[in-house]
Amino acid sequence: MHHFSYRDGLLHAEDVPLTRIAEQVGTPCYVYSTATLTRHVRAFADAFSGLDAMICFAMKANGNRAVLRLLTGLGAGVDVVSGGEMALALAAGARADRIVFSGVGKTAAEMTAALEAGVHQINVESEPELEALDAVARGLGTRAPVAIRVNPDVDAATHHKITTGKAENKFGIEWTSARRVFRRAMTLEGIALKGIALHIGSQILDLAPFEAAFLKVRDLVALLRADGVTVERLDLGGGLGVPYRHGDNAPPPPAAYADVVRRTVGDLGCALTIEPGRAIAGNAGVLLSRVIYRKEGVTKAFAIVDAAMNDLMRPALYDAEHEIWPVREAPRDAERALIDVVGPVCESTDTFARDVSLPPLVTEDLIAFMTAGAYGAVMANQYNGRPLVPEVLVDGDRFHVVRRRPTMEEMGSLEDTPPWLE
Ligand SMILES: Cc1ncc(COP(=O)(O)O)c(C=O)c1O
């Protein structure tokens, strides 16, 4: 069941009409569905039942405190990529022993914070990082629980800007150096080597790249064990995609993905971690926006809306296309016309859709950019003096503003005038 659907001619989030949220919160704003987030995290938990697996939500996809509280309350752990994310996850109530710390550039200060907090695991991505973590852990008189991220050099068959598991990507240890680095890790006093981590990319719509990568990991486990290296954990990363547009190929469901995991690495006696981000949050959110003007050019028509590329960067960054649904349902036989939907920011890339077929949009109409719950609000910025977008969490017939819009004063509050310009 879709938790964003039309009822009585209006698009609802669960039982709340989006018109009501627009009136009370203003636009643009992100709206998330508790029921969808819940369903998705449960789907992963069910899919992996019987496997010793921890589902760590990749909070880079959606770091809102209420969202994290909901997901961790349902049993999810958290995958973090910075000291900042770790602090936010802990503040949201996540248990440190269910936090996995990933990322290519952890500083000594971040490593110290992670060890002091007692995170489940730190995923190390390079030899210099391994040596640095060893030194930090020894300095603290402890041993860091570590998985080493390998780069399996497989093509994830996704957008080139979001693939991570090819040899030319910056992530993980090169496949050909893996054995040497794992052996080295075994000799370091500050490192408690637990196993292998990998993550091959994002928005992956086919199981074949996962299967290829996991089979390579299976071979590596055998080689490493023969070398006397401990491999008791496998962190398989995230990456499962979501449908962005009607008619897109349906991505494999978590159950099918879990079957690949079961088939490829399920019998190795390893505890598993998976780090889904987009698959949990993507379809659980929309960006609600209002049409400011309809502009009829000679060759084109534009709907200029109050959301922009700073609020939802994906179209400008990756040419991503988010479906646009009018909040007021158009009659089935309504005429449609081709229109460009653009934001007010002074950049030509501030374009959400080109020549999209929509029922006529006029000033004041509300629209929703669908599938905006992942990599939406987290990637927003204040370009063009635009305040960060508020976020709203819906649960049944109630909703709450889980991040409010900052005031103009707050937006400028970190800046300071040097005395010579006073
Ligand atoms: C290490 C790691 N884990 C998990 C994720 C989450 O990916 P996704 O949102 O595609 O599931 C990412 C981002 O691609 C990542 O870099």
Ligand SMILES: N[C@@H](CCCC[NH3+])C(=O)O
């Ligand atoms: N932020 C990206 C994907 C990168 C995932 C993080 N490694 C997106 O919106 O699709």
